[in-house]
Amino acid sequence: MMSLMRRATPNYDGVRVLWDNRNVRTERVSFGQVRYQPGGYCGPRIQRDYELVVIHSGECRVRVDSARMNLRIGFAYLFCPGHREHFQFSQTTETHHSWCSITPKFFSAALRRELETAPATGVACSETFQRILSAAFLSRPSSTRVIEALGMALFAEFLDTARQTHGLERNDECVQRALRVMEDHFGEEDCLAVARGAAGCSVNTLIYKFRKQTGLSPARYLWKLRVEKGMAMLAETGLTVAEIAYRCGFKNPFHFSRLVRQHHGCSPRELRRRAWA
CATH class of the missing domain: 1.10.10.60 (Homeodomain-like)
Incomplete structure (x- = not known):
């Protein structure tokens, strides 16, 4: 049974959705992709997981607590648990995006610390990142080990790319x-x-x-x-x-x-x- 924290809340999964695919998931890892109609939005909500979000087309503006930013197409953005989020998508065109979310308890304490210090400005999606994301949607829904391994691999690739492009000092x-x-x-x-x-x-x-x-x-x-x-x-x-x-x-x-x-x-x-x- 899912914990109270993972029960549905209003607008948590978005409004004005044309289509979505949330079938690639386990109790700890979820891959999804969605296309929003013009004027679509998601939230306000309190983030429950560690979540990577990628915009493929359209536009997305997000407010996290008191900070605002525009999400660039082809970049991966990390959202951490406990923060208040409000996603607003293009008013004139459809917006297509994908995500991968992982429950906090699935990460080690060391990995959680590293995620909390990752850049909020986004990381350009590497070819490896894109291949892992694509592979997830080809997985059988019953392939729990494969889905969870791909989720961890996606986050690892995000962190490796972030260290290279942002000069993160992991080993300080x-x-x-x-x-x-x-x-x-x-x-x-x-x-x-x-x-x-x-x-x-x-x-x-x-x-x-x-x-x-x-x-x-x-x-x-x-x-x-x-x-x-x-x-x-x-x-x-x-x-x-x-x-x-x-x-x-x-x-x-x-x-x-x-x-x-x-x-x-x-x-x-x-x-x-x-x-x-």
Whole structure:
């Protein structure tokens, strides 16, 4: 049985759809392609998975939290769980796009950290990426192992291409050590201090390298991580907002609620209502 987080929510899969193919899927990996009529849209929704989106023709503008961007044809864009998304497609022409989504628990903690630091500006689809995507739609619906292997291969190719084109520093051990501590101890009061100590470099060096790799300082990244962990708990557990806030390292539920509203435009209770709808 699917978890509460994966139950259908209004507009999650789009409106004004001409045709779609969502049959290539397992419980953990889903490949799909869809063609929208002019004026079609998807969302607003809270992303549940890690999802790669590719526009083949038409136009797409998307808002993620407070950021807006236009998706370029032939580029792959990564969308991460816990963020509020609203896709708006061309008002004058049909828009065709494909995607691959994978549940967060299918990735290792190390891969999740790498995905969270991938560029938001999109990555040009390599020939290998396109071949993997095409192969997925030729798979038999019952081929669970094949579909899941292709999904992981698609994400691996995306990350490899991103590293080559954006100069991501995957092997910077200072940053990786700090990220591991944050992932494992995000709810603890001294998490940031422990992460700085584990990094094995000066505070200024860590801040510089952290910003270069993630776009955020270590402190801001930790608060972002705590918000995302809290949002996952809202969707997946019956804990109260206060209990979630304390478990995620907030001193009080008001701070947690303020950051959730700041990043996603609504209260924690509203996010839970949408996830459980």
